[in-house]
Amino acid sequence: MKFIFLGSVLVLGLVASAHAQTAAALLRTLDAAARTESSAFAGFSAQRGAAFFNQRHGSDWSCSTCHTADPRALGKHATTGKTIEPLAPARNPLRLTDPARTEKWFRRNCRDVLGRECSAAEKGDVVAYLLSLES
Amino acid sequence: MNAASEPAADRAVARPPHQLFDAVVWTAALMFLAVLGVHEAHASDHRHNVANPAYQAECGSCHVAYPPALLPAVAWRAVLDRLDKHYGSDASLDAATARQVSDFVLSNAGRERGAAIASGVDLPRISTTRWFIKEHREEVPPSAASAARSMSNCDACHIGAARGDYAESTLRMPR
Numbered sequence: 001m002k003f004i005f006l007g008s009v010l011v012l013g014l015v016a017s018a019h020a021q022t023a024a025a026l027l028r029t030l031d032a033a034a035r036t037e038s039s040a041f042a043g044f045s046a047q048r049g050a051a052f053f054n055q056r057h058g059s060d061w062s063c064s065t066c067h068t069a070d071p072r073a074l075g076k077h078a079t080t081g082k083t084i085e086p087l088a089p090a091r092n093p094l095r096l097t098d099p100a101r102t103e104k105w106f107r108r109n110c111r112d113v114l115g116r117e118c119s120a121a122e123k124g125d126v127v128a129y130l131l132s133l134e135s
Numbered sequence: 136m137n138a139a140s141e142p143a144a145d146r147a148v149a150r151p152p153h154q155l156f157d158a159v160v161w162t163a164a165l166m167f168l169a170v171l172g173v174h175e176a177h178a179s180d181h182r183h184n185v186a187n188p189a190y191q192a193e194c195g196s197c198h199v200a201y202p203p204a205l206l207p208a209v210a211w212r213a214v215l216d217r218l219d220k221h222y223g224s225d226a227s228l229d230a231a232t233a234r235q236v237s238d239f240v241l242s243n244a245g246r247e248r249g250a251a252i253a254s255g256v257d258l259p260r261i262s263t264t265r266w267f268i269k270e271h272r273e274e275v276p277p278s279a280a281s282a283a284r285s286m287s288n289c290d291a292c293h294i295g296a297a298r299g300d301y302a303e304s305t306l307r308m309p310r
């Protein structure tokens with residue numbers, strides 16, 4: 001029993017640390033891209049990310065339409081009603097761990113919400129916001 | 136001629152009661168088996184193949200992964216060709232993943248179900264096929280329809296929908 005408990009703690013710890021590494025790598029990639037996008041880029045802001053997340057950008061939906069204003073909560077797809085797992089890694093450790101998957105959803109959802117793909121600066125702000133949320 | 140047919144007619148008239156009983160039993164048994172066969176075919180018609188990792192991952196996030204068998208290949212091709220404009224959402228895929236998904240979908244596509252690939256309708260919908268409308272007409276109480284939000288939300292009532300199970304036994308109406 002004790003071993004199972006210690007084992008679980010160890011596994012959870014490894015997942016958490018692996019997650020911190022992948023999230024940091026994701027931010028580094030976005031940071032490098034944002035610098036090429038604009039010479040005026042001065043780092044990501046969780047606060048800007050929060051505002052971006054809740055704003056509408058010219059069409060009917062914001063990020064929060066489906067993901068709710070609290071990314072730690074369960075979301076609901078605006079069209080189909082299907083449940084969406086929480087976005088915040090603090091609540092859902094699988095989030096932001098697969099760069100290709102993260103890119104895919106940014107590409108699709110930015111086109112739905114903004115009618116274009118997001119810039120690296122915008123994505124970085126949102127990632128910083130999601131990472132700033134504690135469970 | 137007459138001499139040959141008359142004895143036969145006599146036998147029919149004079150058929151002993153137990154032979155009549157046998158005929159009735161056999162007829163009943165055959166009818167029962169026929170009904171059972173139809174029922175079996177009907178039941179298997181409600182279980183579909185959706186077991187493909189790429190299909191589940193890419194087509195089961197925003198909605199339940201719909202059974203490819205519910206639309207014919209021509210309708211699925213129309214859907215797969217426009218994943219960037221997918222019923223109001225962008226569902227675009229990279230080329231390699233798109234190929235995996237379309238291989239699975241097209242090899243499991245169904246027969247014609249009166250699909251509305253009609254003019255005026257932007258993309259085909261399972262929920263507008265004649266088959267779907269007939270299956271759901273007078274089956275869905277208004278309270279269940281509003282709880283489900285949309286007829287595209289299969290697993291609001293078909294609790295086994297994610298694994299392709301649409302049998303009556305796994306049907307639960309939300310209240």
